Amino acid sequence: MKILVTAKRVEDAESKIRVNPQGTGIVPEGLKYKINPFDEIAVEEGLRLVAKHGGEVVVVSIGGKEVQEQLRHALAMGAHKAVWVNHAGALDQLAIAALLAKVVEAEKPDLAILGKQSIDDDQNQVGQYLAEFLGWGQATFASKVESLESDAEKGKHPGVMLSADGKAVVVVREVDNGLATVECQMPAVVTTDLRLNLPRYASLPGIMKAKSKPIQELTPAGLGVDVTPKVVIQKMVPPPARKAGIKVPDVATLVDKLKNEAKVV
Amino acid sequence: MRAVRASTNPLLSDRDVAFLLYEVHDAPGLLELPAFAEHSRETFDLFLTSVRRLAREALFPTYRAMDAEPPSFREGRIRVHPAMRSLYPQLVELGLLNATRAREVGGQQLPLTVFSLASAYLMAANLSAYGWLGLTSGAAHLLEAFGSPELKDTFMARMYRGEWTGTMALTEPQAGSSLADVQTRASAAADGTWRLSGTKIFISGGDNDFAENVVHMTLARIEGAPAGTRGLSLFAVPRLRPEEGRLVDNDVQVAGAIHKIGYRGLPSLVLSYGERGDCRGWLVGPPHRGLSLMFQMMNEARIMVGLNGVATASVAYHEALAYAQERTQGRTLTERDATAPQVPLLQHADVRRMLLRQKAIVEGGLSLLVATSRLADLATHGDTPADRERAALLLELLTPVAKTFPAEKGFEANALAVQVHGGYGYSSEYPVEAWLRDQKLNSIHEGTSGIQSLDLLGRKVMAGSGAALRVFQEEVGRTLARARRAGVEAAWCDALQRSVDEVVALTHELGMKLMEGDADGVLRHSAHYLELFSLVAVGWQWLAQACAARDALARGDADTGFYEGKLCAAQYWVHTELSRVPALVALCRSSEDSYAKMKPEWF
Ligand SMILES: Cc1cc2nc3c(=O)[nH]c(=O)nc-3n(C[C@H](O)[C@H](O)[C@H](O)COP(=O)(O)OP(=O)(O)OC[C@H]3O[C@@H](n4cnc5c(N)ncnc54)[C@H](O)[C@@H]3O)c2cc1C
Numbered sequence: 001m002k003i004l005v006t007a008k009r010v011e012d013a014e015s016k017i018r019v020n021p022q023g024t025g026i027v028p029e030g031l032k033y034k035i036n037p038f039d040e041i042a043v044e045e046g047l048r049l050v051a052k053h054g055g056e057v058v059v060v061s062i063g064g065k066e067v068q069e070q071l072r073h074a075l076a077m078g079a080h081k082a083v084w085v086n087h088a089g090a091l092d093q094l095a096i097a098a099l100l101a102k103v104v105e106a107e108k109p110d111l112a113i114l115g116k117q118s119i120d121d122d123q124n125q126v127g128q129y130l131a132e133f134l135g136w137g138q139a140t141f142a143s144k145v146e147s148l149e150s151d152a153e154k155g156k157h158p159g160v161m162l163s164a165d166g167k168a169v170v171v172v173r174e175v176d177n178g179l180a181t182v183e184c185q186m187p188a189v190v191t192t193d194l195r196l197n198l199p200r201y202a203s204l205p206g207i208m209k210a211k212s213k214p215i216q217e218l219t220p221a222g223l224g225v226d227v228t229p230k231v232v233i234q235k236m237v238p239p240p241a242r243k244a245g246i247k248v249p250d251v252a253t254l255v256d257k258l259k260n261e262a263k264v265v
Numbered sequence: 266m267r268a269v270r271a272s273t274n275p276l277l278s279d280r281d282v283a284f285l286l287y288e289v290h291d292a293p294g295l296l297e298l299p300a301f302a303e304h305s306r307e308t309f310d311l312f313l314t315s316v317r318r319l320a321r322e323a324l325f326p327t328y329r330a331m332d333a334e335p336p337s338f339r340e341g342r343i344r345v346h347p348a349m350r351s352l353y354p355q356l357v358e359l360g361l362l363n364a365t366r367a368r369e370v371g372g373q374q375l376p377l378t379v380f381s382l383a384s385a386y387l388m389a390a391n392l393s394a395y396g397w398l399g400l401t402s403g404a405a406h407l408l409e410a411f412g413s414p415e416l417k418d419t420f421m422a423r424m425y426r427g428e429w430t431g432t433m434a435l436t437e438p439q440a441g442s443s444l445a446d447v448q449t450r451a452s453a454a455a456d457g458t459w460r461l462s463g464t465k466i467f468i469s470g471g472d473n474d475f476a477e478n479v480v481h482m483t484l485a486r487i488e489g490a491p492a493g494t495r496g497l498s499l500f501a502v503p504r505l506r507p508e509e510g511r512l513v514d515n516d517v518q519v520a521g522a523i524h525k526i527g528y529r530g531l532p533s534l535v536l537s538y539g540e541r542g543d544c545r546g547w548l549v550g551p552p553h554r555g556l557s558l559m560f561q562m563m564n565e566a567r568i569m570v571g572l573n574g575v576a577t578a579s580v581a582y583h584e585a586l587a588y589a590q591e592r593t594q595g596r597t598l599t600e601r602d603a604t605a606p607q608v609p610l611l612q613h614a615d616v617r618r619m620l621l622r623q624k625a626i627v628e629g630g631l632s633l634l635v636a637t638s639r640l641a642d643l644a645t646h647g648d649t650p651a652d653r654e655r656a657a658l659l660l661e662l663l664t665p666v667a668k669t670f671p672a673e674k675g676f677e678a679n680a681l682a683v684q685v686h687g688g689y690g691y692s693s694e695y696p697v698e699a700w701l702r703d704q705k706l707n708s709i710h711e712g713t714s715g716i717q718s719l720d721l722l723g724r725k726v727m728a729g730s731g732a733a734l735r736v737f738q739e740e741v742g743r744t745l746a747r748a749r750r751a752g753v754e755a756a757w758c759d760a761l762q763r764s765v766d767e768v769v770a771l772t773h774e775l776g777m778k779l780m781e782g783d784a785d786g787v788l789r790h791s792a793h794y795l796e797l798f799s800l801v802a803v804g805w806q807w808l809a810q811a812c813a814a815r816d817a818l819a820r821g822d823a824d825t826g827f828y829e830g831k832l833c834a835a836q837y838w839v840h841t842e843l844s845r846v847p848a849l850v851a852l853c854r855s856s857e858d859s860y861a862k863m864k865p866e867w868f
Contacts, residue, residue, distance in 0.1 A: 030824055201316075201319055202311055202314070202315045203358055203360045204312055205360045207311045
């Protein structure tokens, strides 16, 4: 089978992220970048499925030439080939989904696995749009019963698997009050939640092999997609700094303050 | 975003690692050598990313548990902490066992320069877990270099694949520092193998229950061989030997486990060879050449121990730094208001002194280890024979320094990390005490600090009429020239220049005294000489870092805080450590004899 996965480049949550003084974006200096953790889980799930059923994993990233780093990382994890949609400017979720739809049409995968959202903008839209554009079924928030992937957990059935006849994908979804299992005819779109798996680390042999794996370059124009954003970021502001707390001498004072100052009781 | 995040201790500073690789030690320069042509900055960075994640997410969270529950010894076998069963395969999967080795043996020819920095994360996270890997890799490399094709097939290949582990088995109860006294015997058997008998002690990783087999790289004396180190041969002695397609017991028994104060995840064992007269060994390399072959593994291990020292100091430094930022206590000297809020520890000058000292030791030591690793890369893969020879000379000179400085000063740094924590540091609720215990080992194993100092002063600086020392002097001179051009404070450059000149002059004098036969007078101050040399070698590294920092600030790099911190640490080293050079030089020159003339009964 053929599986298409995404690998968006995002700021590493461990770097210090600051909004620039103009409020137009964040300060890029000194930031570290990595694959969106939800996408990394998508790559891992794709690799596990082809390890079991045979086939190949194609990884896609959209952005300037720096996203090749994330593609190379996914190739080092074991993905077979990469598609880079070269576009340096701003993109909204609709445009991203439209670009991915074109790549999917060209690659014809059985499954497209995406992170449910990316940790930079936290939108949670692209997978759903993509399914709509393609007219495919979708199973979002693929998850597992327990998160930590202990050895015992690894042995249990995976959160994403194929049906007995190999024509559908069976997905355990994380929903508000627990887990739901859905079956979706393929081709389909699956989006991943954090508990689905624990992605592998790229091994040194994997890193060396990745050097000779192909990265195909495409452009929005070449794909025939108008990427002019319909959603524009007007302004970014950092969350207000938290004020220092105070210590009250006793419970009576606390109750008094809650009643008369905070007016919450 | 991973579910498992044990702590925010970074183990090593990623920023510092990138700085050392790309701004100080010119890792990209290595890519021009044919051996490393398949690498790129991208492969280095991806590799470092994987290794540091494994260190932070898998190794570090199991450290405390492995310290609290050392391996148990029951019915002649060792059971390790269950965590090792999943950690070892993870280390192997990453390709760490043979990362620096050639393609022919499944390796990826990664420069040691990069590997050393990567492995420092693993050691800082969990030195015992790393120990299994380091020993196996070193043992397999011995077979790779000196073993017959048959030995490579049966032993080395399985060790590099992670199926079998390895040890270095040198020490015996009566032969610790003095390997000349090794007594384990080997007698020739009709089948071409050897029968071994004897006892080894402190053999790290001597048994486990996560790998199928263990191969002990053992020093033993062939019957009738001369006394001393010239009569030692090297043997591969497996716990289980292959026989007619099966693995059978090879009569090497675990006779006991040492209870240790640190490094508790890796068992150090008493091994008894040939109690039933059925212990087979396979000779590696020619007879009676064992010690010189073993030196390949010992020299690699010495660099590893140096890294271990830096790593163990580093993780404690980061812990202490975070603590000093969070814990509030007291007020600044000028604050008169007793009701003003207490300030973080980091506000106090003396706490900053302790932290800057740790930073200077950790980052100066790490830089020295990177320099040493780079020399090892050049000594093997340098462009011309002259390049290789020059690198090898300097590598040999610096090995005892790179092994000992992190152990000795790292212990001081680890003590300071406890000190910064105050009373809490002295309690086992906080992890800093454990690293202090772990660190102590580094001045003992792989040749004690005393033995290293004798190696440096008695051999390394004197060899070839001081050839290695001349190379050292030239290299320091090059760094100084660059530093002056970069605008590093002239006073710092002058101080390093003076220190190097003094070391060279002193060494010439001591060389003359040695030739006049006063070995006792000269060598009684070997420890002071090693300390002196270390201060200068690390001073050299601090000026190299200051130079890179000045360059970065001049080109307007936005990360000014990082570089200013480097300059402060360099300044600290010049003023508090290089300033001690004259006193140590005087001590070595004087052959001051207080302890030499002490009679045993006067103590
Ligand atoms: C945890 C641990 C793990 C170890 N792992 C291994 C291993 O895997 N394989 C292995 O073979 N060995 C191993 N060792 C052994 C280690 O290498 C020895 O302990 C070390 O070489 C010192 O030998 P010793 O303990 O007999 O001390 P000694 O040699 O008795 O030394 C005691 C003191 O006397 C000093 N001294 C001794 N001789 C001289 C001299 N000629 N001049 C000046 N000073 C001298 C030493 O510096 C030291 O301070 C390990 C030891 C420990 C503690």
